Each structure stands twice: as C-alpha cells, then as structure tokens.
Amino acid sequence: MKLAISIGISPRQSLQSWRELAGSLEAEGVDRLWLIDSQLAMKDVYAGLYLAALDTTRMELGTGVTNPVTRHPSVTANAMAALAELAPGRALLGLGAGDSAVYGIGARPARVAEVEAALTYLRSELRGRVPIHLAASQRRMCALAGRLCDGVILMGPAEPGFVRQQVGWVEAGLAESGRSRSQVEVNLVTTLSAREDAARALDDVRSWASTEARLIADFAEIPPGLERFREELARAKADYDYSQHLSTHAEHRGAVSDELTRALAVAGTLAECSARVAALLETGIDGCIFPLLGGGRAERLRVLKEVISAAAAA
Numbered sequence: 059m060k061l062a063i064s065i066g067i068s069p070r071q072s073l074q075s076w077r078e079l080a081g082s083l084e085a086e087g088v089d090r091l092w093l094i095d096s097q098l099a100m101k102d103v104y105a106g107l108y109l110a111a112l113d114t115t116r117m118e119l120g121t122g123v124t125n126p127v128t129r130h131p132s133v134t135a136n137a138m139a140a141l142a143e144l145a146p147g148r149a150l151l152g153l154g155a156g157d158s159a160v161y162g163i164g165a166r167p168a169r170v171a172e173v174e175a176a177l178t179y180l181r182s183e184l185r186g187r188v189p190i191h192l193a194a195s196q197r198r199m200c201a202l203a204g205r206l207c208d209g210v211i212l213m214g215p216a217e218p219g220f221v222r223q224q225v226g227w228v229e230a231g232l233a234e235s236g237r238s239r240s241q242v243e244v245n246l247v248t249t250l251s252a253r254e255d256a257a258r259a260l261d262d263v264r265s266w267a268s269t270e271a272r273l274i275a276d277f278a279e280i281p282p283g284l285e286r287f288r289e290e291l292a293r294a295k296a297d298y299d300y301s302q303h304l305s306t307h308a309e310h311r312g313a314v315s316d317e318l319t320r321a322l323a324v325a326g327t328l329a330e331c332s333a334r335v336a337a338l339l340e341t342g343i344d345g346c347i348f349p350l351l352g353g354g355r356a357e358r359l360r361v362l363k364e365v366i367s368a369a370a371a372a
Contacts, residue, residue, distance in 0.1 A: 059345040059370060061087055061363065064122045064247065066094035066304060067101035068352070073109060076101070079355075080110035084117040086359055092122025092152055092211075092347060095129075098162040099303045104137045111144035120150030122347070123193045123211065126168050126176035127156045134176075135183040142187050151180065152211055154193030157273070158303045170198045177206050191243070196277055197227045204231020209243040211347065214274065215322045216248040216334065218341050220281040225342040246338060247347045250324040252331040252361050259331075263323040265304075265311035266349060270322040272298045272310075287318045306351055328361070332368035339369060 063083070067076050083091060091110065095103035107119050119141065124134055134151070142149040153176065155167035168176070173192070180190060191209030194200045203210040204227070212224050228244055251262035271287075271294035274280065280288060294313040302308035319325065324334045335346065348362055 059339070059366060060089040061366060062090035062092065062245065062345060062347045063088055063350040063359075063362075064092040064094065064347050065350045066096065066099065067106045069099075069101060071101070073101065073105060076106055077109040077113045080106075080117075081113040083359070084114045086356075087363065088117055088359070090118040090120070090150070090347075092120050092150075094304070095121050095124040096158045096162070096303065097128065098300070099158060104141070107141050108144055111141060111148070114145070114148075116148075118148045118150055119145055120191065121152045123152035123154040123191075125154055125156030125160060126172060127160045127165055128163065131176045131179045132183075135180055138180075138184060138188050142184075149188045150209075151184070151188050151190045152193060153177065153180070153190060154211075155199070158300055162300050162303075170202060173199070174202055174206070177202070181206065191245075193247075194228075195224070195273070196279070200224050200227035201231035201234070204228040204233075204237070204242060205235040206231075207242060209245065212244060212246040212343065213270075214246075215270065215281060215284060216246070216324050216338060217281060217283050217321055218337050219283055221246055221338060221341040221343060223281075243345075244343045245345045245347050246341075246343050247349070248324055248338065249349045249351065250331055250335070250362060250365060251351070251358075252326065252328045252365055254327060256326045256330065259325040259327070260316055260319055262306070262351070263325045264314060264319050265306050265308045266351070267319040267322040268294050268298065268308065268311045268314045269304070271295070271314050271318060274322075284318075284321060287315075287321070290315060290318055306353065328365060328368070331365050332372065335365055335369035336372035 189208035192203040195213040253259040275291040275295035
C-alpha cells in the first residue's frame with residue numbers, strides 16, 4: 059500500500075517553508091501527496107504543487123481535490139498540463155463536486171451530470187497524460203468514477219460495511235463500461251490518530267469527524283450503521299463554521315459525540331488503529347489516504363507509518 063497523505067498549505071505558512079516540507083515528506087517515504095484546493099482556507103493549490111514538483115523527484119502530486127465550480131475545466135486542464143511538465147509521470151488530478159471552496163463563496167456543489175461533463179472534457183484535453191481520480195461517497199458518483207476514471211477517492215465513515223458498499227457501486231460502474239477492476243484504483247480517505255491515551259486520540263480527530271458528519275448529513279441514504287446518529291449528523295451540519303474548516307481547534311468539533319467520532323475516524327491506541335486500518339483494507343479498497351493533521355507533523359507521520367506497517371502485516 060502506498061503511503062498517501064492529504065495536506066493543505068496554511069495561510070500562515072510561507073511558500074518557501076512549504077517547498078521544504080514537501081521535500082522532507084518525500085525523504086520520509088511519502089509516496090503520494092494530495093494537496094487541498096480550498097481558496098478561502100488554504101494557499102493556492104497549484105502554486106503549492108509546482109513548488110513541490112521542483113523539490114521532489116519521486117513523490118506523486120495531485121489536487122486533493124479541485125472542482126468544476128470555482129475552477130472551469132479548461133483552467134484545470136491548463137494547470138494540470140503544467141504540473142505534468144514539471145513532474146513527468148507524477149501528476150494526478152483529483153476532482154470532486156466541490157465542498158468548502160464552493161460553499162465558501164455561496165455556491166452549490168456541481169451536480170453529477172456537471173461532474174460527468176467536466177470529466178469528459180478533462181479526459182479529452184489531458185489525453186491520458188494525467189490520471190484522473192474522482193472524489194465520491196454516494197452511489198451515482200461512485201458508479202461514475204467506475205465508468206470514467208482512473209481512480210476513486212472514497213469519502214465517508216471509516217466503517218467497513220459502508221466502504222464495501224461503495225466499492226460495489228464503483229464495480230457496477232466498471233461493469234457498465236466494460237472495464238475490469240484492475241483499471242481503477244480505489245482509495246479511502248480517513249483520518250487517524252494513534253496515542254497511548256485513547257481519549258486524547260479521539261479528541262485529536264474530533265474536528266475532522268465533524269466535517270465528515272456535516273457531509274454525511276446530506277447523503278441521499280444515511281449508511282445503516284449511522285442511522286442512530288441522524289439527529290447528531292443534522293446538528294453537525296447546522297453548527298458547522300466554514301471559516302474554521304479543517305482547523306483541529308474548530309468550535310464545531312463539539313457537535314459530534316465520542317461514539318460518532320469513533321465511527322467516522324480511526325482513533326485509539328496503536329494496536330486499535332492498526333486493527334481498524336487492516337479491517338478497512340479487507341473491504342476491497344487498494345489503500346487509504348490519510349489527512350496529515352497540523353501540529354507535530356513529523357511525529358504524526360512516524361506513527362502513521364508504524365500503523366500502516368502493522369496493518370499490512372495483519
């Protein structure tokens with residue numbers, strides 16, 4: 059399994075220090091870096107990717123993820139062509155319907171048909187030079203990814219039963235287009251915190267879990283394992299503050315209980331986290347993408363590698 063992380067460039071971080079961080083992440087063994095595109099919360103994704111490309115030689119670099127609302131597909135195609143020139147064979151395009159970048163300007167995420175149109179255009183323009191990964195959580199988007207994309211970035215709870223269902227939706231899209239499972243890479247985004255103090259680990263991922271809860275509140279079908287949290291999910295959506303999006307100290311983190319946080323994220327002792335990741339890998343996914351939370355990133359990366367190693371050996 060590749061060591062894949064998701065990260066954003068804080069407005070407080072200099073681009074020079076970001077470039078140095080990207081180089082150090084590669085040196086520490088990160089295989090794939092997905093850089094967040096959220097113009098009101100993070101520095102520009104393409105400036106960050108270009109700088110990372112100049113300071114790395116092996117690590118794959120992608121948008122994690124961009125959208126067709128704030129960035130017209132022609133703009134995205136142009137930007138990705140530049141990344142492919144700077145990092146030949148290492149550029150990845152992560153696309154989604156849009157979340158914080160879209161809601162932050164008072165717009166709405168793209169509909170499935172609009173995402174499909176964007177994918178069709180991007181496939182034509184990029185002509186296979188850059189693999190396209192689609193962020194998906196629900197049935198229609200997962201099936202679309204299976205039909206048209208090189209990869210799927212699954213979003214949703216770290217709950218094996220639902221992840222298996224998502225993989226099934228992707229496989230249905232593959233079957234519809236006459237493609238085989240080997241033609242698409244499926245990865246699950248899940249945050250992780252492993253500490254000796256399980257309660258502290260849970261608190262560490264609570265803000266991220268509140269973001270997931272807010273997204274799941276809008277699902278057409280709430281995953282069966284989360285039905286009992288329906289009111290809590292609605293409260294997380296109502297309390298969400300986009301100005302604190304992805305902050306580990308966001309006030310809206312209090313909207314989710316310990317039980318819901320455990321369902322949405324991977325948190326606990328090293329052994330508990332390794333067992334959770336191993337169970338997720340048995341659902342049919344090819345790997346995981348782990349958001350690298352702020353604060354002590356070097357230590358977080360060390361623990362993450364330890365968890366992945368133990369999970370792979372399980």
